[in-house]
Structure formats: C-alpha cells, structure tokens
Amino acid sequence: MTTVVWFKRDLRTRDHGPLVAAAALGEPVLPLFVVEPGYWQLPDTSERHWGFIDDSLRDLKRQLRKLRSDLIVRGGSVTEILTQLHKSVGVKRVFCHQETGGQWTFERDRSVVAWCDSHDIEFREWQQFGVVRRLRDRDRWDDEWSRVMKAGIHDAPAQLPPLPAGMHASSAWHPPQPACNDACPDRQAGGSTRGENLLTSFLERRCVGYQYNISSPVTAVRACSRLSPHIAYGTVSLREIYQQARAAGQHRNTLPRKQRSLTSFRSRLHWHCHFxxxxxxxxxxxxxxxxxxxxxxxxxxxxxERLQRWQEGQTGWPLVDACMRALHHTGWINFRMRAMLMAVASYQLWLHWREPALHLARQFTDFEPGIHYPQAQMQSGLTGINALRIYNPVLQSQKLDPDGEFVRRWLPELAGVPAEMIHTPWLMTPAQKQRFGGNTYISPVCDHEQAARTARRAIGEFRKQHVSRAETERVLKRHGSRKGPVQKRPTLPSDRGKPDQLSLFD
Structure with a gap:
C-alpha cells in the first residue's frame, strides 16, 4: 500500500515533515503535485504564479530523483487524481502540510479529508510554520510561534522508498490556463536551489543596512532578501530561514550593524505569520x-477609468505609475511601494478595495493570500484598529527617489526631465516640456491632495455614524498584535507597529 505525499505550497525536500514521516514507514511513497484547473480560473491567479511553480516543480523533481524517487504531476481535481491512484496502486495514507489559502483551497482541502474518510484512508497534516489551526487564544500566539520556529529542522531523507510498482513519472506536464495570461519578462525564477542561494547571499552580504534600505524602490531591489516567492511557495522553509538568520546575527564575529539588520529581518518573519x-x-x-x-x-x-489608469500605470503621478509598470514587468516591488499603490487606489482614487487587491494579487509573483488580503484591507482603512495611512505620492517620490532614478527607468516619457521637476511634471511650463520632454506623459487623474482630504473626511464621518466600539474591540481581540494576556486598552484604534512597517514579507 502507498503513502501519498501531497505537495502544495511546500515545494522542497528539506524540513518537510510529511516527506520525512512517509520515508520512515518503509512502504512505497508517491510524491504528488496536482495541477488543478479550477484553481487557475480564480481571479487572483496568473501566469507568472504558474511560471514560478513550474520552475520549482522541476527543481523538486531533481531533488527527489537524488533520493531515488520522483515527482508525479497530474492534472485535475485532487479527489479525482487520488481516486485514480487508489485504483491503480492502492492509497493507504495521504500526508501533507496545512495550507492557509483562499476559500477555494479551503473547500478543496475539506473535500480531500472527506474523500479519505469515505475510503478509510489515513489523512495527516503538518504545521508548516507559525500559523496555528483552530487557534483558541490569540494572546498566546507568540509563544506558539516561537515554539514552532525554534523546533528542530528536518533533514531531507537519505533516500525514499521506491515508487509503487508500475508508476512512472513524466518529465513534462500540461500547464494550466490561468485566468490572467500575462507576460512577466523579469519574473524571479523558482526552485529550492535558487532560494537557498538567495538566502546565503543575503545572510553573508546583502543584509547589512536592511532596515534602512528596504523602503526606497531604488535600493530595495538588492537590500530586500528577495525570498518572498520562495517563502510563498515553500521552496525554502521559513523555519530554516529564521534559524539561519538568528545564527548569523548571534555569531560572535558578527558586527553590530549586521546584527541589527538581521534582527529587523527576523521581525518581518514574525509579521509574515501574524498576518x-x-x-x-x-x-x-x-x-x-x-x-x-x-x-x-x-x-x-x-x-x-480610474481603475484602468491605476492598473496600467497611467495615473499621472510618476512614482505610482513607475511602481505599477515595474511590478508588471518584474512581478515584484518592495513593501512600502505596495502599500502606497493600494492606498492611492483606496483613498485618492476612491476605489473599492476588492478589484485593486485582485489586480495586485495577479501581479505579485510572491502572492500569499494570508498576507495579501489583510494587508490590502489595512492599507484601505478597513480594519478599524489601524490609523489611516494616506500616502502623498509626490512626497513619497521626493523622499524615496529624490534624483528620479527609479521614475526615469520605468517612465521613458520623463527620461529627460531634471530631478527638481520629475516628481510633479504637470507643473512644468510648455517651454520646459519642450526643452526637457514630458509632453507625452499623461496629466494626473485628479488633484491628489484634494482627493486625500476628501477621503479622510468621508471616512471620518462614516466612522462617527456607523462604527461601534464593540465591533472595533472584536477585531482587536481577534486580530490585534500583542504579547501575553490582553490588557485594558483605553484608546482605539491601535495595533502595535507603524502601519507601513507591518510587512508584506519582502
């Protein structure tokens, strides 16, 4: 009888509890990944997501072959594939990691559990990182997070039991047809090998000054770890990242500046699970x-029209448009700019949060539902426990890209505009536009300062009329960050940490 190890967002062999447990049984093990057509028709999926997964599956296949096994990739619903495998090789157990995804994957997992129950097949899930299923008390979540993240790392098995007799793996599989078929020329490549190399380069060299350089889109490309898609799809274990970062930061030869940088980095691993x-x-x-x-x-x-201009990087605010075009081209932008994009859509453009959130989900190669949706709401002022963070796109541009380096790279229309004018090209005179260029760059969709004031006033009035303290307390009790028992909180709203520091892991 066969143990199926069902890979989901855990595309690795190291620190993989289900794989280690299956190998220890000494019975045939079938490593399985299912390409699910229904999932790829969801409005928050895209071709760039599949591209990263496809890279990662090929790397996982190479790793498994070194363990004298292979990866079986099948297309269809998971219960259909398990039914086929049960008929051909006899499935005795299904082992996998827990996944916190959207409603679709939640229902999918429930159907797999029901299928296993109906066929008298053992189903076991492992906790992958510091997210706790059926958490009863948020007050003690920090303790549970620390326990899991400091637990021992599972080495990859020395080798795996053979595949079931007659089971052959293919080196090719049919790709899905995502609802969003988009080109992403500079998408990050997937796979554990690349993820581990990124971790090494970050801990050895790139991490120094991390906390100071992650806000600007100019410096963040190198200063950020760039591990976010590898964490999202589990090509590298979050626990291993945390423990290696901790060891590097505490080594006796580590300079204080590097220690502070790695402390800041580890705090974002904590926020990853918190969200x-x-x-x-x-x-x-x-x-x-x-x-x-x-x-x-x-x-x-x-x-x-406003939604489309925002999606296409045509708002007329240079930093906003440069960020959106960079995101479309690369699949990545640093967290501070992600927050600004969402906030501008919600406040200055007064768009309902859902459509902008879906667009960004499709653009992010590192899309992680559990971080993305709560963060999209927080940046839209919908949590009730966070102060409004209304970004001024001009001030952000002047502060984070003072010389216009990032803007010029992604807005060729403004390539010749000097630094003192590039943040507000609509204020240039016709003569200046004739001299420096900028005639083809679109005018702003609205007056951003007036729109921000209008949004703040509208939200304030709505809160006064419709928001109760009881509901705010409910949100704070269920989702607010804290350590230890809940204390009396006389002031609302609050959630420790500045809003722009609650990181979509970058």
Whole structure:
C-alpha cells in the first residue's frame, strides 16, 4: 500500500515533515503535485504564479530523483487524481502540510479529508510554520510561534522508498490556463536551489543596512532578501530561514550593524505569520471587510477609468505609475511601494478595495493570500484598529527617489526631465516640456491632495455614524498584535507597529 505525499505550497525536500514521516514507514511513497484547473480560473491567479511553480516543480523533481524517487504531476481535481491512484496502486495514507489559502483551497482541502474518510484512508497534516489551526487564544500566539520556529529542522531523507510498482513519472506536464495570461519578462525564477542561494547571499552580504534600505524602490531591489516567492511557495522553509538568520546575527564575529539588520529581518518573519493567522482565523477576509461595519464604506461601483489608469500605470503621478509598470514587468516591488499603490487606489482614487487587491494579487509573483488580503484591507482603512495611512505620492517620490532614478527607468516619457521637476511634471511650463520632454506623459487623474482630504473626511464621518466600539474591540481581540494576556486598552484604534512597517514579507 502507498503513502501519498501531497505537495502544495511546500515545494522542497528539506524540513518537510510529511516527506520525512512517509520515508520512515518503509512502504512505497508517491510524491504528488496536482495541477488543478479550477484553481487557475480564480481571479487572483496568473501566469507568472504558474511560471514560478513550474520552475520549482522541476527543481523538486531533481531533488527527489537524488533520493531515488520522483515527482508525479497530474492534472485535475485532487479527489479525482487520488481516486485514480487508489485504483491503480492502492492509497493507504495521504500526508501533507496545512495550507492557509483562499476559500477555494479551503473547500478543496475539506473535500480531500472527506474523500479519505469515505475510503478509510489515513489523512495527516503538518504545521508548516507559525500559523496555528483552530487557534483558541490569540494572546498566546507568540509563544506558539516561537515554539514552532525554534523546533528542530528536518533533514531531507537519505533516500525514499521506491515508487509503487508500475508508476512512472513524466518529465513534462500540461500547464494550466490561468485566468490572467500575462507576460512577466523579469519574473524571479523558482526552485529550492535558487532560494537557498538567495538566502546565503543575503545572510553573508546583502543584509547589512536592511532596515534602512528596504523602503526606497531604488535600493530595495538588492537590500530586500528577495525570498518572498520562495517563502510563498515553500521552496525554502521559513523555519530554516529564521534559524539561519538568528545564527548569523548571534555569531560572535558578527558586527553590530549586521546584527541589527538581521534582527529587523527576523521581525518581518514574525509579521509574515501574524498576518496569515488573520486569514486562518477569519477566512471571510478574502471577500469582506475585517471591520464588518466598514463593509459599506463604499457601495457605489468603481470608476472604471480610474481603475484602468491605476492598473496600467497611467495615473499621472510618476512614482505610482513607475511602481505599477515595474511590478508588471518584474512581478515584484518592495513593501512600502505596495502599500502606497493600494492606498492611492483606496483613498485618492476612491476605489473599492476588492478589484485593486485582485489586480495586485495577479501581479505579485510572491502572492500569499494570508498576507495579501489583510494587508490590502489595512492599507484601505478597513480594519478599524489601524490609523489611516494616506500616502502623498509626490512626497513619497521626493523622499524615496529624490534624483528620479527609479521614475526615469520605468517612465521613458520623463527620461529627460531634471530631478527638481520629475516628481510633479504637470507643473512644468510648455517651454520646459519642450526643452526637457514630458509632453507625452499623461496629466494626473485628479488633484491628489484634494482627493486625500476628501477621503479622510468621508471616512471620518462614516466612522462617527456607523462604527461601534464593540465591533472595533472584536477585531482587536481577534486580530490585534500583542504579547501575553490582553490588557485594558483605553484608546482605539491601535495595533502595535507603524502601519507601513507591518510587512508584506519582502
């Protein structure tokens, strides 16, 4: 009889509890990945996601072959594939990691559990990192996170038992047809090998000055670890990243500056799980405002022209447009700029959060539902426990890209505009545009300062009329960050940490 190790967002062999447990049984092991057509028709999936997964599957296949096994890739629903395998090789167990995804994957997992129950097949899940299933007390979450992240690392098995007799793996598989077929010329490549190399280069050299350089899109490309897609798809274990970063930061020969940088980096690993825990505890956050009374803040349909201009990097605000075009081309932008993109869509453009969130999900190669949806809501002012963070796109541009280096790279229309004018090209005179260029760059969609004031006033008035302390307390109790028992909180809203520091892991 066969043990199926079902790979999902854990495309690696090292620190893989289900794989280690299956190998220890001494019976045939079938490593399985299922390409699920239904999943790839969801509105938050895209071709760039599959490209990273495809790279990672090929690397995983090479790793498994070194263990004298192979990766079986099949297309269809998971229960259909398990039914086929049960008929051909006899499935005795299904081992896998827990996954905190969207509603679709949640229902998929429930159907797999029901299938196993109906066929008298053992089903076991392993906790992959510091997200706790069926968490009863958020007050003690930090303790559980620390326990899991400091636990021992599972080495990859020396070798795996053979595949079931008659089972042959193919080196090719049919790719899905994502709802969003988009080109991403400079997408990060996937696979554990690349992820481990990134971790090594970050810990050895690139991490120094991390906390100072991650905000600017100019410096963040190198200063950030760039491990985010590898964490999202599990090509490298988050626990191993944490432990290696901790060891590097505590080594007696490590300079204080590097120690501080790695401390900052580890704090973002903590925030990674903190945000995913929100979706784990309340799956409805994929679709509904965290603070339920804020659900009706925006009831009218989105302005389609504004949404399209934002999506295409044509708002007329240089830094916003440069970020969106860079994101489309590379699949990545640093967290500070992600927050600004979402905030501009929600406040200055007054768009309902859901469509912008879906667009960004499709653009991010490192899309992680548990981080993405709570963060999209936080940057849209829908949590009720965070102060509004309304970004001024001009001030952000002047502060984070003072020389216009990033803007010029992604907005060729402004390539000849000097630094003192590039952040507000709409203020250039006709003579200046004739001299420096910029005639072809679009005018701003609106006055961003006036739009920000209008948004702040509208949200303030809505909160006064429709937001209750009881609902705010409910959100804080369920999702707020804290250590130890809940203390009396006389002031609302609050959630420790500045909003732009609550990191989409970058």
């Amino acid at each position: 995913i825990q929100k979706l784990e505890d309340e799956p409805e956050l994929e679709f509904r405002a965290m603070h339920r009374e804020l659900e009706n803040l925006k009831n009218s349909p989105n302005d389609t």
